[in-house]
Amino acid sequence: MPADQMPNRALNPGDVAQPGTAATGEGPCPDCQGKGSVGGQACRTCGGTGIVIQGVAGG
């Protein structure tokens, strides 16, 4: 399978890159503090996962 057709999951608004991208990593969503919901509704930033892909400093 071509690398540009990998079945990656859709990015959430809070994600900066696809999972596995160099210099990025999973972290708790800053909007819902990793809960996955805000005010009783699914957090849009992380898509309800509570996790966002963030840039990682250093390296």
Ligand SMILES: [Zn+2]
């Ligand atoms: Zn969130």
